[in-house]
Amino acid sequence: MRRWLRSHPIVASALATLIAAGGVLLIAWVTGADELGRAFQSVQPGWIALIAGAEFLTYPAYALAYRSVAQVHGHAPLELPIVGRVVAAGFGPFAVAGGFGLDKQALHALHEDARSARVRVLGLGILEWAVLAPVVCVVSIVFLIQGANILPSLLWPWAIAVPVGFGFALWASAPSRRERICSIGGKKRAWLADLLDGVGVLHTLISQPRKYAGAWLGSILYWAADIAAFYGALRTFGLDLHFGKVVLAYATGYAATRRSLPLGGAGVTEVLMTYALYWVRQPLAPALAAVIAYRAFNFLLAALPALIARRHLHELLQSAEDLARRPAA
Numbered sequence: 001m002r003r004w005l006r007s008h009p010i011v012a013s014a015l016a017t018l019i020a021a022g023g024v025l026l027i028a029w030v031t032g033a034d035e036l037g038r039a040f041q042s043v044q045p046g047w048i049a050l051i052a053g054a055e056f057l058t059y060p061a062y063a064l065a066y067r068s069v070a071q072v073h074g075h076a077p078l079e080l081p082i083v084g085r086v087v088a089a090g091f092g093p094f095a096v097a098g099g100f101g102l103d104k105q106a107l108h109a110l111h112e113d114a115r116s117a118r119v120r121v122l123g124l125g126i127l128e129w130a131v132l133a134p135v136v137c138v139v140s141i142v143f144l145i146q147g148a149n150i151l152p153s154l155l156w157p158w159a160i161a162v163p164v165g166f167g168f169a170l171w172a173s174a175p176s177r178r179e180r181i182c183s184i185g186g187k188k189r190a191w192l193a194d195l196l197d198g199v200g201v202l203h204t205l206i207s208q209p210r211k212y213a214g215a216w217l218g219s220i221l222y223w224a225a226d227i228a229a230f231y232g233a234l235r236t237f238g239l240d241l242h243f244g245k246v247v248l249a250y251a252t253g254y255a256a257t258r259r260s261l262p263l264g265g266a267g268v269t270e271v272l273m274t275y276a277l278y279w280v281r282q283p284l285a286p287a288l289a290a291v292i293a294y295r296a297f298n299f300l301l302a303a304l305p306a307l308i309a310r311r312h313l314h315e316l317l318q319s320a321e322d323l324a325r326r327p328a329a
Contacts, residue, residue, distance in 0.1 A: 065218025092306025123201025
């Protein structure tokens with residue numbers, strides 16, 4: 001079924017849309033049709049331009065980060081048209097293994113190195129959170145100190161898990177420890193080796209910030225643009241949150257980023273993001289309406305350029321599948 005859906009992206013997109021709609025309808029049922037209807041009666045349409053413009057900017061921003069990370073391990077810079085198509089396709093709702101799965105296929109086909117492709121894609125995902133998570137951590141600590149009226153169980157994981165998790169990951173992925181940790185118990189764990197090497201990509205980006213400036217700048221601009229789109233959706237339905245609550249709700253809604261989730265995060269993101277806003281003490285009906293507006297641009301309208309880009313990548317992705325089936329030498 002998974003392979004069939006991969007070869008039928010329009011069907012996969014339709015399935016993802018149905019799942020997302022199911023998540024929205026479930027929350028709408030909990031909220032009540034009347035409450036949701038009132039939320040849509042108070043629309044401030046001027047903010048929609050911010051959603052559209054900011055979402056448009058996420059593509060070149062992410063392409064900048066993607067192209068930079070793809071050069072790790074000594075690979076030559078990718079051509080911009082290829083990067084643009086891979087980035088656009090990876091944001092599509094049809095990626096059964098998530099956009100990162102498509103990224104891995106593309107890099108594998110381009111460089112004929114499956115493990116390097118896997119490690120660089122892991123590094124790209126780790127970079128995303130290396131930029132966003134520390135900001136959310138600081139915001140959560142400030143809220144805890146202030147005694148803000150926010151669900152404490154929302155704040156403590158960000159305040160504690162982020163520094164502990166990143167600290168341990170950077171420690172464990174140091175070259176002097178990586179091999180020993182992967183071989184604990186006398187058996188080498190390939191998945192753990194790949195994960196630690198993915199964190200090793202972050203070591204490379206940190207140690208050579210000028211060479212990989214595009215990775216850092218692109219990630220920062222990507223998150224800034226997407227959060228601006230989220231903020232525009234909030235203002236469209238009259239929710240005026242300050243920076244800290246916007247970032248906290250946004251990051252909690254993306255417990256895993258949309259590129260790492262199957263089918264563009266269909267269903268999961270709609271539910272988590274709506275309740276994240278509720279947990280920062282926003283009314284549920286306008287919160288759901290804002291998430292619908294945000295995901296209309298971030299998810300639904302992203303489908304068409306993603307499908308077009310994937311069509312142009314068909315030969316490249318087919319080459320990746322052929323390489324994956326090739327017996328090891």
